[in-house]
Amino acid sequence: MKKMRIVSLLMVAVMLTGAFAGCKSKKSDTIKIGGLAPLTGGVAQYGQAVDNAVKIAIEEINAKGGVLGKQIEYKSVDEKGDPTEAVNAYYSLAEEGIVALIGDVTSKPSKSVAEKAAEDNMPMITPSGSEESITASGTNVFRTCFIDPYQGKLMATYANKELGAKSAAILFDTGDPYSTGIADAFEDTAKALGMTVTNNEGYASGSTDFKTQLTKIQKSKPDVLLLPVYYSDVALIAAQAKQLGITAKLLGGDGWAGVLNQIDENNIDVLANAYFCNQFDPTSTDQEMQDFLKKYRERYDAEPIMFSVLGYDTAYILAAAIEKAGSTDADKIIAELNKTDYDGLTGKTVFNEKRNPVRQAYITTFDGKKEKVLQSYSVD
Amino acid sequence: MDFTTHVINGLGLGSIYALVALGYSMVYGIVQLINFAHGDIIMVGGYSVYLIMVMNGLPAWIAIPASLIICAVMGMLIERIAYHRLLVHNAARISLLITALGVSMFLQNSFMLLFGSEPKAMSIFDSQPINLGSLxxxxxxxxxISVSVVMMIGLQLLVNKTKIGKAMQATSEDAGAAKLMGINTNNVVLFTFAVGSALAAVGAVLYCNTYPQIKPDMGNLLGLKAFVAAVLGGIGSIPGAMLGGYALGVAESLTKAYISTRLTDAIVFSILILMLLVKPTGLMGKNRKEKV
Known part of the structure; x- marks a missing residue:
């Protein structure tokens, strides 16, 4: 309680200084939007991808006149991928008077921040926090990426309906909620569709040897093998699956994006028969997409990834909602976010009642050393 | 039939542990140093093959011997630069141990700086499944498995039949007496590091062939497991290191197959603790009395 009192005293002090500062310079000329992203640390590449893309989007919006006739002032804070740092950074942004928040980037800090943002009724969109319970924190919390179980459901349906699979095996990372989230939903959906799940094998995070599990899977000869893991593990598992003569079609989620860089040219055929769902189509000839990719590459000398595209769309979705709300009132922005119907780089996005996006995924396969998008696909 | 497959898979993995364990064991046998940088020599071996084969497009028959030589030289350099003065001046064990950890961190971080922390892909030989009946x-x-057996036989011959091998045995038994008999123990130590590191390079080639990915911290867990294998087999003993490596590989594979994939490492390290409680010298270790 004592802490609260100190915090509130500090807040009063900050507000007062803000008010006095306001007397001198007209600060309310801009609309402040806060950003949280891990710009350093182990997941920095995701944070930078989002932050870079949001900056491009905000600049474009400002160049076209901003929102509500004002320029957007975007301030992002590095939370190093740490939930405690993220919450602290959120408080300092809130004190600076942001009207909405873009972030956080990874699931754990997003969840922590969402709980605090819910107390303040702060409009918040996470571009890439995929853990299911984040948006359950409050009616103010939205997300632009798919939730993990959705990808499992999608891939099971695709395998059954489009690839004609009757049996499936799963090999997942037991220490990663992303992996277990997809695996569980895949298994449930597959069974509901009348498929047999021959093996459901797990492995400990950081493993490199999968021969034991793959030997068991090889014995039961499933039609498809789901690998709901990130690209560097996919590369290892796919190579060992080939060594053991597994011929099942390999399936995966958006964590596969970038897997081609992890596979040696001589080994490229390990992915000859693999499909994963991506959240955008990097090969798209769409002019907007091409412009964005070009701008991003030129400006940051880096290859844009899925996180960049999601970050870009998130900034536009938020700006559109503020514009339609006609004010920076939190309730009005949230009401407009709920009515979102935005056609962006990732496709057409609307939010469902759980404030998760309803959008198509891009089923991607491999054609030699290139990714190839087969079709867009969605399930209810 | 499944059981046989799991055992053979385990032996395949254990062979890599065994090759790396040999290096730990030999160095310990000669200078009583647990060379924690040994695991990172595997990483150096992996990256040298990558540099030669993937980045410069040269064939495997050049890359593999070259990586053996690079690792052997690296082993000797580490001995000369980091350990030599400590060994000559009879520094405390703990100083040696901490130096070894320092070398390990130095190697990992310099490779991260040179090549980046992203894993790199590489494949050495084309690997097709082999059907043996229902296996x-x-x-x-x-x-x-075959390379590790050949290597162990070669090493046994080297240690028992050659002059330098006998000098190694003598240095291991009593370095002071060996010196008095005219053996240049400094060179023997250097040679041991070279051979141990070259074996780690062989381990690295096999590792990268089986698991086609290299990263700067790949030596951590692999080195630790190989060290466990060396202790399990009786540190200082060559057949012991091999036996320890195989035992560990098979134990891992069977744990994954029949008990739990999550608990694999926990069970592997429990085996070590149990072994140390029951027979502290390891499976084939000699019970050496401390000389006073």
């Missing part, structure tokens, strides 16, 4: 094995497993 389906992969080529790399069989290659690992």
């Amino acid at each position: 389906v094995l992969d080529f790399s497993t069989l290659l690992n």
Whole structure:
């Protein structure tokens, strides 16, 4: 309680200084939007991808006149991928008077921040926090990426309906909620569709040897093998699956994006028969997409990834909602976010009642050393 | 039939542990130093093959011997630069141990700086499944097992039949007496580091062939497991290191198959603790009395 009192005293002090500062310079000329992203640390590449893309989007919006006739002032804070740092950074942004928040980037800090943002009724969109319970924190919390179980459901349906699979095996990372989230939903959906799940094998995070599990899977000869893991593990598992003569079609989620860089040219055929769902189509000839990719590459000398595209769309979705709300009132922005119907780089996005996006995924396969998008696909 | 496959898969993995464990064991036998940088020599071996084969497009028959030489030289350099003065001046064990950890961190971080922390892909030999009746094995497993057996036989011959091998045995038994008999123990130590590191390079080639990915911290867990294998088999003993490596690999594979994939490492390290409680000298370790 004592802490609260100190915090509130500090807040009063900050507000007062803000008010006095306001007397001198007209600060309310801009609309402040806060950003949280891990710009350093182990997941920095995701944070930078989002932050870079949001900056491009905000600049474009400002160049076209901003929102509500004002320029957007975007301030992002590095939370190093740490939930405690993220919450602290959120408080300092809130004190600076942001009207909405873009972030956080990874699931754990997003969840922590969402709980605090819910107390303040702060409009918040996470571009890439995929853990299911984040948006359950409050009616103010939205997300632009798919939730993990959705990808499992999608891939099971695709395998059954489009690839004609009757049996499936799963090999997942037991220490990663992303992996277990997809695996569980895949298994449930597959069974509901009348498929047999021959093996459901797990492995400990950081493993490199999968021969034991793959030997068991090889014995039961499933039609498809789901690998709901990130690209560097996919590369290892796919190579060992080939060594053991597994011929099942390999399936995966958006964590596969970038897997081609992890596979040696001589080994490229390990992915000859693999499909994963991506959240955008990097090969798209769409002019907007091409412009964005070009701008991003030129400006940051880096290859844009899925996180960049999601970050870009998130900034536009938020700006559109503020514009339609006609004010920076939190309730009005949230009401407009709920009515979102935005056609962006990732496709057409609307939010469902759980404030998760309803959008198509891009089923991607491999054609030699290139990714190839087969079709867009969605399930209810 | 499944059981046989799991055992053979385990032996394939164990062969790599065994090759790395040999290096730990030999160095410990000669200078009583647990060379924690040994695991990172595997990483150096992996990256040298990558540099030569993938980045410069040269064939495997050049890349593999070259990586053996690079690792052997690296081993000797580490001995000369980091350990030599400590050994000559009879520094405390703990100083040696901490130096070894320092070398390990130095190697990992310099490779991260040079090549980045992203894993790199590489494949050495094309590996097709081999069907033996109802057994389906992969080529790399069989290659690992046969190479490790050949290496151990070669090493036994080297240690028992050659002059330098006998000098190694003498230095291991009593370095002071060996010196008095005219053996240049400094060179023997250097040679031991070279051979141990070259074996780690062989381990690295087999490892990268089986698991086609290299990263700067790949030596951590692999080195630790190989160290466990060396202790399990009786540190200082060559057949012991091999036996320890195989035992560990098979134990891992069977744990994954029949008990739990999550608990694999926990069970492997429990085996070590149990072994140390029951027979502290390891499976084939000699019970050496401390000389006063």
